[in-house]
Structure formats: structure tokens, C-alpha cells
Amino acid sequence: MHQPIKFYQTGTHTIGNRLLKPEQRTVQSDRGRSNSLNCGHRACQGCGEALGARYAIDAAMDATRRQLIAANATGCLEVFSTPYPESSWQIPWLHSLFGNAAAVATGMAAAMKVKNRSDVRVIAQGGDGGTTDIGLGGLSGMFERNDDVLYICYDNEAYMNTGVQRSSATPPAARTATTAAVGDEPGNVFGQGKDMPAIAMAHGIPYVATATVADLHDLEDKVAKAIAIRGAKYIHIFVPCPLGWGAAAHDTIRLARLAKETGIFPVFEAERGEVTGVLRIRRKTPVEEYLKPQRRFAHLFAPTPRPDVIARIQAIADRNIRRYGLLDEGAR
Amino acid sequence: MQKPFAVTLDPGSSRANHTGSWRTSRPVYVDNLPPCNGACPAGENIQAWLFHAEAGAYEAAWRVLVRDNPFPAIMGRVCYHPCEGACNRRKLDEPVGINSVERFLGDEAIRRGWKFDAPAASSGKRVLVVGAGPSGLAAAYHLAMLGHRVTIREAGPLAGGMMRFGIPKYRLQRDVLDAEVHRILELGVELVLNSKVEDIIEAIKDGGFDAAFLAVGAHIARRAYIPAGDAVRVLDAVSVLRGLEGEERPMLGRRVVVYGGGNTAIDMARTAKRLGATEALIVYRRTREKMPAHDFEVEEALQEGVMIRWLSTIRQAGSQGITLEKMVLDEKGFPQPTGELETIAADSVVLALGQDVDLSLLDKVPGLEIVDGVVKVGSDMMTRHPGLFAGGDMVPSERTVTVAVGHGKKAARHIDAWLRGRTYAPAPKHADATFERLNAWYYSDAPKTVRPMLDLIRRQSTFDEVQGALDESTALFEARRCLSCGNCFECDNCYGVCPDSAVIKLGPGERYRFDYDYCKGCGICAEECPCGAISMIPEDI
Known part of the structure; x- marks a missing residue:
């Protein structure tokens, strides 16, 4: 973890910084980064998932000296990266089904063990649909067996490539194709959905972390830390979706930053079920700032403003802040 | 190629798919003026x-x-x-x-x-600089660096002009001044001291100069008529401050009144304190807000115990001290007398009411335009007389060391061009780097x-x-607190945040390039550029 030792103009907020020592710089700032997810992929303009995947896999490639295999669940990431016969992946990469990425990765890890290739590390990755809904059984098994796999979930909070249907990661009040903004309680219901990082932690696996595409240093540190651990690891990366959220393509990182700064998305890490570190909120922001730029929440502001609903969302953010100590002095 | 079951095409890279065609606006790197x-x-x-x-x-x-x-x-x-x-x-x-x-x-x-770096190759041209103040010295430096031979003629006994004879030592230690002047002279600039130029045309002709830069400064103290008796001495700040450069210690007495509201008045009052005055009082006819002196200097003076009497003028200096008249500001902000008088004890009154320029060296130059006691120059710093340039306090402008230095540089560039038969055209200014773009x-x-x-x-x-x-x-x-407004400082943000890896990093000092084959025009790079060095411009579709 990076400690601000001295003052370096932008410190570790920017991707690179010529004033930092080379070992403090990010993988992404390196001209020789592996670009695991290459140009020409067909993700929408400003895709947070494409960005998050390159951040995470490049970091893992760097940490494993490029000895890495990945299994991929069905979803946007798979669809936009590999329209037959092209591929954007510059790593050994395998797609099987929507719900079996964790199981496929378990098999890969077993194969590497049999072949005595302990240097090769295995990643499974998928979106929130493939992780929290369709693949949860297999993933839970992977956790329970403590298989030597790093599972990365890119969370854009709905089924985007099929047309923005609700998933169990869709936030309350959000409008999707299946949660219309009508009635007294417009959009997705409150009180449902799955807190996937908490579910992972409940398995007591060696390492669980959350991250966003707005803080690259933190994200890369967590991937590098996770991939070095033997056993089951889970990283949940928050990746805004301009299309599905009805946000401007250029606001992807800004929205991820606001999700963290409002407390909507707590950024933390946990070992064997215990929270060991949180990323502190730097500029505490009311949730409106986060909700307003997204059309999926537009019905909370017009034609009839719904301060009551916004207050309930604020309460969720406040609970996160309390629960994880996101404003505590001790936090990073 | 033998292909597996059901496979008919060779594997290909997504690089075949030029996603740049999706773009409706493109990012471009810009450099803005901080x-x-x-x-x-x-x-x-x-x-x-x-x-x-x-x-x-x-x-x-x-x-x-x-x-x-x-x-x-x-x-x-x-x-x-x-x-x-x-x-x-x-x-x-x-x-x-x-x-x-x-x-x-x-x-x-x-x-x-x-x-300094070695100057450019010799041009064979000679330039006369009149006055070794900040403007003259700066011009001499730039002209020397451009390859011209420079002679400075200075009327006074030492170089520095108002930096030596106006600015008190507590603001500018003389060894610092000497060191920076000396470094300029090391370029081969000839400095002739105690050499007042009486007639500039003659001086140019006699010396065989190709051009001249005048920067004689403004050394004549403006006076105000104050009826005075014998008890109170009336002096001017320019002379007092100049005198301090020698062994002379002016007799100011214990209670000193300084008349004026500019930086010289502040310098004078602070100097009086240091010379042992128990009271140093500035009398100024308007308010603090209207005072031309810089606020931090006023603040420092007040800290040192200098007192300031706002909205007051001096009516007379008599045997009992000086008589002040209270003023009020009219609706236009000009001070008007009230007739309300007050007498205060004083040993001396020092006038700091501004300075005028000694233009006698220009008496024989025809066609010059003199307005309000200063010489008008064009945007190239040249007077109406070809080859005769002027700057510093003797031309219309704010009278500070930095402005004078700027004049020296600007004049040197135009003199250089003029000597080479060209015109100097500065590069067009970039758009302003505003805070909103950060x-x-x-x-x-x-x-x-x-x-x-x-x-x-x-x-x-x-x-x-x-x-x-x-x-x-x-x-x-x-x-490191600098934000580098408007100009890339190579933080790698654009290179990192592009979801399409469409930014090419060119290496230290070389910045970046957009790969428009793949850039989809999402604009994240422009949004996340800390310093506002990327603009999005619409594509022609």
C-alpha cells in the first residue's frame, strides 16, 4: 500500500507521476504494459468494464511475469472482446458458459497442479450477472474448496449486453428494462439484491477486496496482492456503464469516483472474513451528485422530485460509511 | 492449415476492427497559456x-x-x-x-x-544602453545574448538604478544585486559609470552605435508646495533613499512624517523607523483601498509600527509642527477638503509624491512624442526616432522593477530584429488556461x-x-504545488484511462499521441486530464 511520504504534486492520484520512484508507479503508466485487452474491441464508448478488465489483467500479468490464464463468463466482456474469429485478448483465455467461469477456472488450476506448473496463475472473470446470479453456485463451491483461483467480478449493476435487465447487483430505485420507473416505488426495489463481497467474506477465503476504476493505484495493489496468495481470492470492481446507466461516455471515471466518495460503493479489503483496510473518503459528497448524471435515476428528480427515495439511498451510503469507517482517521 | 472441428477461420486480432470510425468528436492535445x-x-x-x-x-x-x-x-x-x-x-x-x-x-x-550560456555569434552591431537600472541591464543582457556588443552609460556611481538607490536594503541586499549585475557584465557588456548622456544623438554618433536603448528612469522627486517655517525640515524620499547608499545618514529627527501613498512612501517610512525615528507617520489623502502601495507592504509597515493617517493632506509645516487637513471622498472617489484642521508635532516631512523623468538628453531629438513627462513608444518599444528605443520608468507604464525588466527584454528583441533588417513578431498567445478546465x-x-x-x-x-x-x-x-495549468506534465492519465488503449505514450519529454484508428471519442481522457491539456472537437461527419 502506498503511503504519502513526501509531496509529489499529484501523488498517487494520477496514473503516472514522473516524480515518484519507478517502483511506486502503476503498471498502466508503463509503455511496456501488456495491454491484455487490446484495441479494436467492440465495447461502447467510455466502457468502464473494458477499462477495469485491462487494469486488472495487466496488473496480474505484471505480477505473474505474464504466466496467466483466464476463464471468462458470458457477458459484455466476453461478447465485445471476442467476435469470432477476432480476439482482443493477449493472454490465454477461455470462454465456456455463462454460469461456469469459476468451475472452469477450478479445472484450469487443477490442470496446472497436475502439470506441476505452480508458476502459472489462474483468473476467472465475469460481470455481475455471471457472478451474483447465474454463476453464484459454482463460485461458492470454488470459495468453499479454496481453489487457487482469483475471481474478478466487473460490476456494472445489470445485464447490459442483452439490453439492461435487472441483476441481483442492480441498486435500489434504478430504472432498468425490467424495473420500470413507474408507481409509488419507481425503479428497482429496496431491500433486495446480493452484497457479493460480503458473501465472499462469509466463506472465510484468504482475500476479498473491492475497487473502482477511479483509483488505479489501489486496484493494481489489490490485484497484485491477491494473485500472490494461494487459494481462493475475490475482487469486486465497480465499473460504470454509460449505456446502461444513461450517463455521458466521458463520465465513467467520474461516476466511479463519486460512488466511492459518496459511500455508495465502499472500497475495502478483507482477509479470512475480516476487514483489514478501507480507502478513506477524500471529499465527502451527497448521493445526489452521484445520482444526477445518470438517467437510470432521472425519475428521482423530475417530473416529481423524490427526496424521500434519495434519502433512503443516502441512508444506505451513510450505513456503508459507518460500517466500514470510511471517514475514520485510520483509513487510508 | 489443419483446423479443429467446426472452425473455418484463422484466429485474428481485434486490431483489424478500426473502432475510430465510431467517433463523433476527437480529442486533441492543446497547450494553453497558464x-x-x-x-x-x-x-x-x-x-x-x-x-x-x-x-x-x-x-x-x-x-x-x-x-x-x-x-x-x-x-x-x-x-x-x-x-x-x-x-x-x-x-x-x-x-x-x-x-x-x-x-x-x-x-x-x-x-x-x-x-549564463554562451551568447549567440557576434552580429558586429553595437548598441548603446543609457541607464544601468533594471530595464537597461535587462536590455543589455538580452542584446548581448543575441550577439550584439553593448555599452551601458550610467550617470550614477554604481549600477542598479532604483534597485540600488530606491529600494531599501531590508528588501534587497546589495550583495545579491551586485552578483546578478556582475554576471551580466561577464558577458562582455561594457559599463561606463559616472557618465551622464547629455545629448543622445551625439552620443550615438560619437560612439559609432547602430541603435540605442534609453532607460534613464524617473529620479526627479515631484514636489508639493508646503509653506514651511524653520522648525520642520522638508525633504524628498528619492534623495533620502539615494543618500543611504553612501555614508550619509539623513537628519530626519525623531518624528518623521511621510507624505504620499505609494510604495516609495512605505519604503521611506520603514526606512525612517530603521534610522531611529520613534514615530513614522504616513499621511495620505485617500483611503487604504485607494492606496497605490501594495497591500502586503502596507501590512509589513504597520507591523513595524509605522502609522498611517488616511484621508489627510498637509496644509503647512510651521514651528509647532505640521498642520493636517481632513479630507472626504466625493462620489467619484476623489478626496475633497473639509476645512477641519489638526496640528501634530513633527521634526521632518519627507515627500513621496511620485517621480518625474529627466528627459534633457532628448532635447535635440526631433519628432518625439512626450506625454505627461514620459516618452511614447510603439509596441516595438521604439520612439518616433528610428533606432532609438526606450523603456522602464521613462515610458508610460506601471513603475516596477519587473515591468522595467520586461521592457528591456521586449526592446532587445525588437532592436535585434531592427538591426538585422527584420521585424520581430512574437508567437501568437495561446488561449487562457482557465481553472474550469482543470x-x-x-x-x-x-x-x-x-x-x-x-x-x-x-x-x-x-x-x-x-x-x-x-x-x-x-x-x-x-x-510541486504547481498545477501545470493548460500544459501536459506527463501524468499518464490519458494513457491510462483510455478504455480502448488508443493513446500512445511517446516517452519522457515526448508526451503522447492519439491513435485515431481506435479512439472512439468517449472523452474520458479530456475529462480526466488534470491540467486541461486535452480538448474535444467535433468530427466532420
């Missing part, structure tokens, strides 16, 4: 030298700085730093302490004995480093320097 650079009267490229200072490359920083201004150590002491007033960082916390970093660089250069999230939080100040008691009794310097670590900290 407010500090825009505000600098000497035209320094402040952001560029801070860039080197940020990395601890102080000599490189100094070399960039002296391309525009040969006096960093002097500037770091006497400049009123309009750069800091314009600095975008003031909207975040406090402006970058540009002036203190400049002083640090200037002092480092003196301490380490850095010399993404301030990315900058670390860091308030300004405060410069140490001399103890008050020593400020009241000695001419020791009042404002101290930053040390290396604090100067580095201060430099």
Missing part, C-alpha cells in the same frame, strides 16, 4: 521553470528562467508577483509561492556560481509554505532582510 505566465510583466515562462524545479533540477530551472529574466534573486525579493495573484491554485487553497521558488533558484545560482481532484492537498520573517524588533532597528528564504525541501514542496 495565468502565471500571462500575468508576468517580464514574460517569464514560469510554469516551464517550475516543471524542472519540481524534479529538483534546479540548474535546468534556472536556465529556463534566465532566458527571460536575468535577475531571479532580485525578482525573488522585490517583485510584486502578479503571477501569484493570477495563479489558479488560489481557487483551491492558496497560490503557488512562485516568488519564493524564484528566489531560491536565484540564490542557488549565486551560491553555486552558475553562469480536474482538481488529481492534485494532492497542500497549503502554501510560509516564508520566515525577521523578528519585529530587528526589523525596527536594522536593515537586515525582512523576508527570509525557503530552504531546498520547502522550495521543492512549493514548486
Whole structure:
């Protein structure tokens, strides 16, 4: 973890910084980064998932000296990266089904063990649909067996490539194709959905972390830390979706930053079920700032403003802040 | 190729898919004018030298700085730093302490004995500079660097002009002045002291000069008629301050009244305190808001016990002291007398009511335009007389050292072009780098480093320097507070945040290039650029 030792103009907020020592710089700032997810992929303009995947896999490639295999669940990431016969992946990469990425990765890890290739590390990755809904059984098994796999979930909070249907990661009040903004309680219901990082932690696996595409240093540190651990690891990366959220393509990182700064998305890490570190909120922001730029929440502001609903969302953010100590002095 | 079951095509890379065709607007790198650079009267490229200072490359920083201004150590002491007033960082916390970093660089250069780069090849041309003040010295420096032979004729016994004979030592120590003047003379500039030019046309002809730059300054104190008896001495600030350069200690007495509201009045009152006056009172006819003196100097003077009487004029100086008349501001903001009088005890009155220019050397030059006692010059700093240029306090402008230095540089560039039969056209200015274009999230939080100040008691009794310097670590900290507004500082944000890997990093100092084959035009790079160096422009579709 990076400690601000001295003052370096932008410190570790920017991707690179010529004033930092080379070992403090990010993988992404390196001209020789592996670009695991290459140009020409067909993700929408400003895709947070494409960005998050390159951040995470490049970091893992760097940490494993490029000895890495990945299994991929069905979803946007798979669809936009590999329209037959092209591929954007510059790593050994395998797609099987929507719900079996964790199981496929378990098999890969077993194969590497049999072949005595302990240097090769295995990643499974998928979106929130493939992780929290369709693949949860297999993933839970992977956790329970403590298989030597790093599972990365890119969370854009709905089924985007099929047309923005609700998933169990869709936030309350959000409008999707299946949660219309009508009635007294417009959009997705409150009180449902799955807190996937908490579910992972409940398995007591060696390492669980959350991250966003707005803080690259933190994200890369967590991937590098996770991939070095033997056993089951889970990283949940928050990746805004301009299309599905009805946000401007250029606001992807800004929205991820606001999700963290409002407390909507707590950024933390946990070992064997215990929270060991949180990323502190730097500029505490009311949730409106986060909700307003997204059309999926537009019905909370017009034609009839719904301060009551916004207050309930604020309460969720406040609970996160309390629960994880996101404003505590001790936090990073 | 033998293909597996059901496979008919060879595997290909997605690079075959040129997603750049999706784009409706494209990012372009821009360079905008940072407010500090825009505000600098000497035209320094402040952001560029801070860039080197940020990395601890102080000599490189100094070399960039002296391309525009040969006096960093002097500037770091006497400049009123309009750069800091314009600095975008003031909207975040406090402006970058540009002036203190400049002083640090200037002092480092003196301490380490850095010399200027070698001048350009000799042009064979000779230029006469009249006056060895900041403007004349700056012009001489730039002309010498451009390859011309320069002779400076100075009426006084020492070089420096108002930097020596106007600015008190507690603001500018003379060894600093001497060091920076000496470095210019080392370029081969000839300095002739005690050599007043009586007739400029004759001086040019006799000396065989190809052009001349006049910067004689404004040394004649403006007087006001004050009926005076014998008890109170009436002096002028210019003479008193000049006298301090010699052994002379002017007899000011214990109660000194300074009349005027400019920086000279403040300098004078603070000097009187240091010379042993128990009371130093500034009398000014308008209010503090209307005072031309810079606010921080007024503040420092007040700290040192200088008193100021606002909205007052001096009616007469008699045997009982001086008589003040109270003023009020009319609706236009001009002071009007009230007839309300008050007599206060005083031993001397020092007039600091502004200065005029001795233009006698121009008496025989035909066709000059003289307005309000100063010489009009064109945008190329040339008077109406071909080959005769002028700058500093003798032309219409704000009278500060930095403005004078800026005139010297500007004039030198035009003189150089004129001597070579060309015209000098400065590069067009970039658009302003506004605060709104920054993404301030990315900058670390860091308030300004405060410069140490001399103890008050020593400020009241000695001419020791009042404002101290930053040390290396604090100067580095201060430099790193720069936001690099409007110009890429290679933070790699665009290179990192592009979801399409469509930014190509070209390596240190080379910045980046967009790969328009793949850029989809999402605009994240422009949004997340800390310094606003990327603009999105619509594509022609």
C-alpha cells in the first residue's frame, strides 16, 4: 500500500507521476504494459468494464511475469472482446458458459497442479450477472474448496449486453428494462439484491477486496496482492456503464469516483472474513451528485422530485460509511 | 492449415476492427497559456521553470528562467508577483509561492556560481544602453545574448538604478544585486559609470552605435508646495533613499512624517523607523483601498509600527509642527477638503509624491512624442526616432522593477530584429488556461509554505532582510504545488484511462499521441486530464 511520504504534486492520484520512484508507479503508466485487452474491441464508448478488465489483467500479468490464464463468463466482456474469429485478448483465455467461469477456472488450476506448473496463475472473470446470479453456485463451491483461483467480478449493476435487465447487483430505485420507473416505488426495489463481497467474506477465503476504476493505484495493489496468495481470492470492481446507466461516455471515471466518495460503493479489503483496510473518503459528497448524471435515476428528480427515495439511498451510503469507517482517521 | 472441428477461420486480432470510425468528436492535445505566465510583466515562462524545479533540477530551472529574466534573486525579493495573484491554485487553497521558488533558484545560482550560456555569434552591431537600472541591464543582457556588443552609460556611481538607490536594503541586499549585475557584465557588456548622456544623438554618433536603448528612469522627486517655517525640515524620499547608499545618514529627527501613498512612501517610512525615528507617520489623502502601495507592504509597515493617517493632506509645516487637513471622498472617489484642521508635532516631512523623468538628453531629438513627462513608444518599444528605443520608468507604464525588466527584454528583441533588417513578431498567445478546465481532484492537498520573517524588533532597528528564504525541501514542496495549468506534465492519465488503449505514450519529454484508428471519442481522457491539456472537437461527419 502506498503511503504519502513526501509531496509529489499529484501523488498517487494520477496514473503516472514522473516524480515518484519507478517502483511506486502503476503498471498502466508503463509503455511496456501488456495491454491484455487490446484495441479494436467492440465495447461502447467510455466502457468502464473494458477499462477495469485491462487494469486488472495487466496488473496480474505484471505480477505473474505474464504466466496467466483466464476463464471468462458470458457477458459484455466476453461478447465485445471476442467476435469470432477476432480476439482482443493477449493472454490465454477461455470462454465456456455463462454460469461456469469459476468451475472452469477450478479445472484450469487443477490442470496446472497436475502439470506441476505452480508458476502459472489462474483468473476467472465475469460481470455481475455471471457472478451474483447465474454463476453464484459454482463460485461458492470454488470459495468453499479454496481453489487457487482469483475471481474478478466487473460490476456494472445489470445485464447490459442483452439490453439492461435487472441483476441481483442492480441498486435500489434504478430504472432498468425490467424495473420500470413507474408507481409509488419507481425503479428497482429496496431491500433486495446480493452484497457479493460480503458473501465472499462469509466463506472465510484468504482475500476479498473491492475497487473502482477511479483509483488505479489501489486496484493494481489489490490485484497484485491477491494473485500472490494461494487459494481462493475475490475482487469486486465497480465499473460504470454509460449505456446502461444513461450517463455521458466521458463520465465513467467520474461516476466511479463519486460512488466511492459518496459511500455508495465502499472500497475495502478483507482477509479470512475480516476487514483489514478501507480507502478513506477524500471529499465527502451527497448521493445526489452521484445520482444526477445518470438517467437510470432521472425519475428521482423530475417530473416529481423524490427526496424521500434519495434519502433512503443516502441512508444506505451513510450505513456503508459507518460500517466500514470510511471517514475514520485510520483509513487510508 | 489443419483446423479443429467446426472452425473455418484463422484466429485474428481485434486490431483489424478500426473502432475510430465510431467517433463523433476527437480529442486533441492543446497547450494553453497558464495565468502565471500571462500575468508576468517580464514574460517569464514560469510554469516551464517550475516543471524542472519540481524534479529538483534546479540548474535546468534556472536556465529556463534566465532566458527571460536575468535577475531571479532580485525578482525573488522585490517583485510584486502578479503571477501569484493570477495563479489558479488560489481557487483551491492558496497560490503557488512562485516568488519564493524564484528566489531560491536565484540564490542557488549565486551560491553555486552558475553562469549564463554562451551568447549567440557576434552580429558586429553595437548598441548603446543609457541607464544601468533594471530595464537597461535587462536590455543589455538580452542584446548581448543575441550577439550584439553593448555599452551601458550610467550617470550614477554604481549600477542598479532604483534597485540600488530606491529600494531599501531590508528588501534587497546589495550583495545579491551586485552578483546578478556582475554576471551580466561577464558577458562582455561594457559599463561606463559616472557618465551622464547629455545629448543622445551625439552620443550615438560619437560612439559609432547602430541603435540605442534609453532607460534613464524617473529620479526627479515631484514636489508639493508646503509653506514651511524653520522648525520642520522638508525633504524628498528619492534623495533620502539615494543618500543611504553612501555614508550619509539623513537628519530626519525623531518624528518623521511621510507624505504620499505609494510604495516609495512605505519604503521611506520603514526606512525612517530603521534610522531611529520613534514615530513614522504616513499621511495620505485617500483611503487604504485607494492606496497605490501594495497591500502586503502596507501590512509589513504597520507591523513595524509605522502609522498611517488616511484621508489627510498637509496644509503647512510651521514651528509647532505640521498642520493636517481632513479630507472626504466625493462620489467619484476623489478626496475633497473639509476645512477641519489638526496640528501634530513633527521634526521632518519627507515627500513621496511620485517621480518625474529627466528627459534633457532628448532635447535635440526631433519628432518625439512626450506625454505627461514620459516618452511614447510603439509596441516595438521604439520612439518616433528610428533606432532609438526606450523603456522602464521613462515610458508610460506601471513603475516596477519587473515591468522595467520586461521592457528591456521586449526592446532587445525588437532592436535585434531592427538591426538585422527584420521585424520581430512574437508567437501568437495561446488561449487562457482557465481553472474550469482543470480536474482538481488529481492534485494532492497542500497549503502554501510560509516564508520566515525577521523578528519585529530587528526589523525596527536594522536593515537586515525582512523576508527570509525557503530552504531546498520547502522550495521543492512549493514548486510541486504547481498545477501545470493548460500544459501536459506527463501524468499518464490519458494513457491510462483510455478504455480502448488508443493513446500512445511517446516517452519522457515526448508526451503522447492519439491513435485515431481506435479512439472512439468517449472523452474520458479530456475529462480526466488534470491540467486541461486535452480538448474535444467535433468530427466532420
